[in-house]
Amino acid sequence: MSPRRSSLALSLALAPWLLACGEAPQAVQQPGPTSASDPHAGLARPTPVPASFSGRIVLRGELATRDGVLMVSACPKGSRLPLMSTLIRLEDAPPAGEGERIVPFRLDTGNDMMGGGGLPHDADGMELELSVRFDADGKVETREGDVTVAVPVQPDASGVEVVLGA
Numbered sequence: 001m002s003p004r005r006s007s008l009a010l011s012l013a014l015a016p017w018l019l020a021c022g023e024a025p026q027a028v029q030q031p032g033p034t035s036a037s038d039p040h041a042g043l044a045r046p047t048p049v050p051a052s053f054s055g056r057i058v059l060r061g062e063l064a065t066r067d068g069v070l071m072v073s074a075c076p077k078g079s080r081l082p083l084m085s086t087l088i089r090l091e092d093a094p095p096a097g098e099g100e101r102i103v104p105f106r107l108d109t110g111n112d113m114m115g116g117g118g119l120p121h122d123a124d125g126m127e128l129e130l131s132v133r134f135d136a137d138g139k140v141e142t143r144e145g146d147v148t149v150a151v152p153v154q155p156d157a158s159g160v161e162v163v164l165g166a
Contacts (some may be wrong), residue, residue, distance in 0.1 A: 013164035048118035053153060055160030057132055059103065063147065063165035064096040068130070069138040072107050077127035077152065083119055084112045087138075100107070105132075119155055128153050132162045 053074055059066075067090050073082035086107050093103045107130075109118055119126075129150040136145050147164050 013149075038110065047121075048116050049121060049123060049155070050109050050118040051123075051155040052106065052158075053130055054106040054108075054157070054158045054161060055104075055162070057088075058103055058161060058163045059096070059101040060132070060163065060165035063125050063134055064099060064101040066134075066136060068134055069089060070103060070105070071131075071133040071135060072105050073131045073133075074107060074153070075129050075131055075150070082114060082131070083116060083123075083128075084108075085111065085114050086111045089115040089138075123155065126156065130157070130160055130162065134164050135139040139157060 051074070053072075057070060057072070070088040070090065070093075071085060073085040074154065075082045084107055086105075088103060088105060090101075090103070093101065095101065112118075119128075130153045131148060133151040134146060134149040135143075137143065149162055149164050151160065151162055153160055
């Protein structure tokens with residue numbers, strides 16, 4: 001079949017679907033602000049509420065001497081979907097001493113790798129957990145040897161301590 005005939009055959013085969021589409025696609029307009037005093041009015045997604053969490057992660061036993069990554073995430077209680085998250089590479093953390101490795105952390109809008117910028121507006125009263133995961137290879141998939149611990153927190157919690165390992 002010549003290129004011209006195959007092009008015509010394809011056009012004829014697609015004609016019913018193309019004709020069924022109706023009008024040409026239209027751009028969707030987002031409504032603009034409704035008030036100069038509220039720059040977020042009319043936006044499809046409300047602006048997140050800034051929040052921060054800080055404290056220390058205590059790695060004990062074998063985890064104190066291993067290299068890897070710590071993923072620190074703020075999540076609704078019982079959910080695996082983080083609202084905010086950051087990574088700490090253990091190569092950049094203080095070394096172990098006396099069987100423990102103390103790793104300070106801060107999770108806030110400045111280092112949130114989720115890009116959400118904070119907690120949702122309806123987070124007031126939401127039960128939150130701070131989840132810390134030790135990940136030996138830094139990849140998303142959980143592998144043998146990865147350890148996760150979650151502790152309950154309130155927005156803007158400081159002095160949080162999370163212990164991983166024996």
